[in-house]
Amino acid sequence: MAAKSKSKGISPSCFGYPLSIFFIIINEFCERFSYYGMRAVLVLYFKYFLQWDDNLSTAIYHTFVALCYLTPILGALIADSWLGKFKTIVSLSIVYTIGQAVMSVSSINDLTDHNWDGFPDNVSLHIALSMIGLILIALGTGGIKPCVSAFGGDQFEDDQEKQRTRFFSIFYLSINAGSLLSTIITPILRAQECGIHSKQRCYPLAFGVPAALMAISLVVFITGSRMYKKVQPQGNIMIQVSKCIGFAIKNRFRHRSKEFPKREHWLDWASEKYDKRLIAQIKLVLKVLFLYIPLPMFWALFDQQGSRWTLQATTMDGDFGFMKVQPDQMQTVNPILIIVMVPVVDAVVYPLIKKCKINFTPLRKITVGMFLASLAFVAAALVQVEIDKTLPVFPAAGQSQIKIVNLGTDGATVEFGHLQNVTVKPMESTGYITFETSQLQSLRVISGNKTKDEVLNLPGENRHTLGVKKTATDIVTRLLFDNVVSKPEEGNNLIRLINNFPDTVNVTMGDTSFGALMTFSASNYTLFPGGRDDNITVITNSAKCSVTSKAFGFGSAYTIVLNECIGDTLNLVYSEDIPPNTVHMAWQIPQYFILTCAEVVFSVTGLEFSYAQAPSNMKAVLQAGWLLTVAVGNIIVLIVAGASKLSEQWAEYVLFAALLLAVCIIFAVMAYFYTYTDPNEIEAQLDEEEKEQVKKDEYVYETQAEAVSQM
Numbered sequence: 281m282a283a284k285s286k287s288k289g290i291s292p293s294c295f296g297y298p299l300s301i302f303f304i305i306i307n308e309f310c311e312r313f314s315y316y317g318m319r320a321v322l323v324l325y326f327k328y329f330l331q332w333d334d335n336l337s338t339a340i341y342h343t344f345v346a347l348c349y350l351t352p353i354l355g356a357l358i359a360d361s362w363l364g365k366f367k368t369i370v371s372l373s374i375v376y377t378i379g380q381a382v383m384s385v386s387s388i389n390d391l392t393d394h395n396w397d398g399f400p401d402n403v404s405l406h407i408a409l410s411m412i413g414l415i416l417i418a419l420g421t422g423g424i425k426p427c428v429s430a431f432g433g434d435q436f437e438d439d440q441e442k443q444r445t446r447f448f449s450i451f452y453l454s455i456n457a458g459s460l461l462s463t464i465i466t467p468i469l470r471a472q473e474c475g476i477h478s479k480q481r482c483y484p485l486a487f488g489v490p491a492a493l494m495a496i497s498l499v500v501f502i503t504g505s506r507m508y509k510k511v512q513p514q515g516n517i518m519i520q521v522s523k524c525i526g527f528a529i530k531n532r533f534r535h536r537s538k539e540f541p542k543r544e545h546w547l548d549w550a551s552e553k554y555d556k557r558l559i560a561q562i563k564l565v566l567k568v569l570f571l572y573i574p575l576p577m578f579w580a581l582f583d584q585q586g587s588r589w590t591l592q593a594t595t596m597d598g599d600f601g602f603m604k605v606q607p608d609q610m611q612t613v614n615p616i617l618i619i620v621m622v623p624v625v626d627a628v629v630y631p632l633i634k635k636c637k638i639n640f641t642p643l644r645k646i647t648v649g650m651f652l653a654s655l656a657f658v659a660a661a662l663v664q665v666e667i668d669k670t671l672p673v674f675p676a677a678g679q680s681q682i683k684i685v686n687l688g689t690d691g692a693t694v695e696f697g698h699l700q701n702v703t704v705k706p707m708e709s710t711g712y713i714t715f716e717t718s719q720l721q722s723l724r725v726i727s728g729n730k731t732k733d734e735v736l737n738l739p740g741e742n743r744h745t746l747g748v749k750k751t752a753t754d755i756v757t758r759l760l761f762d763n764v765v766s767k768p769e770e771g772n773n774l775i776r777l778i779n780n781f782p783d784t785v786n787v788t789m790g791d792t793s794f795g796a797l798m799t800f801s802a803s804n805y806t807l808f809p810g811g812r813d814d815n816i817t818v819i820t821n822s823a824k825c826s827v828t829s830k831a832f833g834f835g836s837a838y839t840i841v842l843n844e845c846i847g848d849t850l851n852l853v854y855s856e857d858i859p860p861n862t863v864h865m866a867w868q869i870p871q872y873f874i875l876t877c878a879e880v881v882f883s884v885t886g887l888e889f890s891y892a893q894a895p896s897n898m899k900a901v902l903q904a905g906w907l908l909t910v911a912v913g914n915i916i917v918l919i920v921a922g923a924s925k926l927s928e929q930w931a932e933y934v935l936f937a938a939l940l941l942a943v944c945i946i947f948a949v950m951a952y953f954y955t956y957t958d959p960n961e962i963e964a965q966l967d968e969e970e971k972e973q974v975k976k977d978e979y980v981y982e983t984q985a986e987a988v989s990q991m
Contacts (some may be wrong), residue, residue, distance in 0.1 A: 309454040310497035314490040319464030338587040342914040349911035351422025360516035366433040373498045376420025380491035382413035387483035460615040467606040561895040577943040578914025597861045604811040618874040631781030640888040643951035649882025650944040656875035681712040687749040692727040702877035709855040771810035771834035790814035810834035824848040833860030895959045
C-alpha cells in the first residue's frame with residue numbers, strides 16, 4: 281500500500297499532546313452521552329408513548345441496535361475509499377444530529393392527534409418520525425464509530441507512541457463517562473411531567489438533551505478543524521480482502537472439473553492475481569473470524585439490559601430510601617461496575633489465577649464470559665419468578681370478581697346466593713372474590729336488623745367493587761365497575777376516591793382536581809406517579825380539611841374512602857385494589873454484577889485477542905468483524921423472542937440462558953483445537969522469503985546477463 285498522505289494542521293502542543301486531540305475527546309464524550317442517553321429511555325418510549333407491547337418494543341429496540349453495529353462497515357468504506365475520516369465524521373454527524381432532533385420532535389404529544397396522509401391508518405406521524413429519526417441516528421453513530429478513534433490516533437507523530445497509548449485510555453474513559461452520566465440524567469428528565477397533558481412523561485426533554493449534546497459535539501469537532509492532521513483516503517483493506525476471497529472462490533469454481541494441482545488451502549487459488557503476503561494475512565484473519573461464529577449469542581443476552589431487563593424493572597419497587605430510582609436508571613449499574621471491575625480484575629484476579637498456575641488463555645476467558653452471561657439470565661429468571669408471584673390475578677373468561685367495602689358504622693354480611701357468605705367489619709374491605717359469572721345471579725346484604733336484596737347481571741371477565749352502608753332508614757349499596765384489567769405500568773399508581781360524606785364535596789389530590797363528588801359516589805381511576813405521597817383536600821359547605829396521603833409505592837391501585845373531617849384533618853380509609861410492586865430493584869444488582877463480570881472477561885479479552893491475532897494491516901477487518909457479531913446478536917434476539925412464543929418471561933430468560941450455554945460448549949471445543957499464532961513472526965518469515973526470492977531473481981538475472989555478454 282502507498283504511504284499515508286497527511287494534510288498538516290497547525291496543532292499547538294499541550295503537555296506534550298497535540299491540542300487537537302482535546303477537541304476529539306470532548307466530541308466523543310458528547311456523542312456517547314447523546315447515544316446512550318437516547319437509548320436508555322428508548323424501550324420505555326416505545327411501550328408507554330407509542331403504546332407498543334413488550335414484544336414489539338423489544339423487537340424494534342434490538343433492530344435499531346443491530347443497525348447501529350452494521351453501519352460501521354459503511355462508515356469505514358466511505359472514510360477509507362472516498363471522503364477521508366474528517367469529512368466522514370462531519371457529514372455523518374450532521375445526519376446524526378438531525379436524527380436526534382427528529383426523535384425529540386416525534387415525542388411531542390401535542391404534535392398531532394391525526395394520522396399522516398399517505399401512511400396506513402394505523403401508522404401515526406409519531407411512529408413515522410420515530411422510525412426516520414432512528415434510521416438517521418443508526419447511520420450517524422455507526423458511520424462515525426470506526427472513524428473517530430482512528431482519527432485521534434492520526435494526530436500523533438511516529439515518535440509519540442506513549443502519548444498515543446495514553447490518548448486511547450482517556451478516549452475510552454470519555455466513552456464510559458458519557459455513557460454513565462447520560463444513563464443517570466435522561467431517565468430523570470423522562471420522569472418529569474410536561475406538555476399540555478400534565479401526566480405525560482417528558483420524552484421531548486429526554487430526547488432533546490441528547491440532541492443538543494450531539495449538536496455541541498459537532499460544533500466542538502468542527503472548531504478544531506484547522507489543527508487536525510487529515511489522512512487522505514488510501515483505499516479500504518476490507519475491499520481488497522473481499523476481492524481476494526471472491527477471486528479465490530471464483531477461480532476454484534472455474535477449475536473444479538479440470539486437472540489442476542491441488543492447493544494446500546482454498547485461498548491459494550487467488551495466487552494467480554494476488555501476492556503471497558496478502559493471501560497469508562487473509563488466512564490468519566479467516567482463522568479468527570471462524571472463532572467469531574458463536575460469539576453473537578453472547579451479545580444477544582448482553583444487550584437485553586436495555587430492553588427486557590429495563591421492562592422487568594418497571595414492575596419492581598424503585599424506592600431506595602434516599603432516592604427514587606427510575607427503571608431505565610438501573611442500566612447505570614453496568615458502567616459503574618465496569619469502571620470498578622476492569623482494574624480489579626487486571627490487578628488482582630488475573631494475577632491470583634496466574635499464581636495458582638492456571639493457564640487462563642484468552643479463549644478460556646471468553647468461554648468463562650459466555651458461561652457467566654448465561655448464569656446472569658438464570659438470575660434474571662429467578663427474579664422474574666418472584667415478580668410474577670406478586671402480580672394480581674384477574675378474572676378469566678366466564679368469571680367475575682367482587683370486593684366489598686363497608687362504608688357504614690355497623691358490620692355487614694353479604695350472601696352471594698348459595699355460593700358464599702362474607703362478613704365485613706365497619707370501615708374495612710375484602711379482597712377480590714372470584715365467581716363463575718353464570719352462577720352469580722343475586723346477593724343479599726344484612727346489617728343489623730336490616731336486609732337488602734339485589735339482582736346481579738354482571739359482564740364476565742371484569743372486576744367490581746360493592747360499596748355497602750347502613751343508614752338510619754335503609755341499607756344503601758353501590759356497585760362500581762373497576763375498569764382496570766392490568767397492573768399499572770412504569771411504576772405509576774391508580775387512585776380512585778369514594779365520598780362517604782353526607783354532602784357533595786370538592787376534592788383535590790396534589791395538583792389534580794377531582795371536582796365535585798356527590799355523596800356515596802366514586803370518581804374514576806386517575807393516574808399518579810409512583811413512589812410519592814400527596815396532599816388530599818376536601819371542601820364541603822361547612823368545612824375544609826386535608827391530610828397527606830400515605831406513600832403508595834409503585835404499580836398499585838387504591839380506592840380511598842373520604843370518611844370525615846376531624847377538626848381540620850381529613851380521615852381516610854384505604855382499600856388496596858392492586859398491591860404495589862414489592863420486589864425491590866436492588867434484586868437486579870446480582871444479575872447486573874454477573875453480566876458485568878462476563879463483559880470484563882469476554883469483551884475486553886475478545887478485543888485484545890483479535891488485535892494480537894491480526895496482521896498489522898488487517899486489524900480494521902477484525903474490528904469490523906467484532907462489531908458485526910454485536911449486530912448479529914441483536915438479530916438473534918428478534919428471531920428467538922419471535923419464534924419461542926413463550927407466555928412467561930422467566931421461561932424466555934431460561935431459554936436464552938440455555939442457548940448461550942450450548943453455544944459456550946461449542947465454542948470451548950472450537951477453542952480447544954485453535955492454535956495461537958504470532959502474525960509478526962509469520963510476516964517476518966514472509967519478509968525473509970521475499971528477500972530470498974529477490975536474491976534468486978537477481979542471481980538468475982546476473983547469470984543470464986553474463987551468458988549474453990559471452991555470446
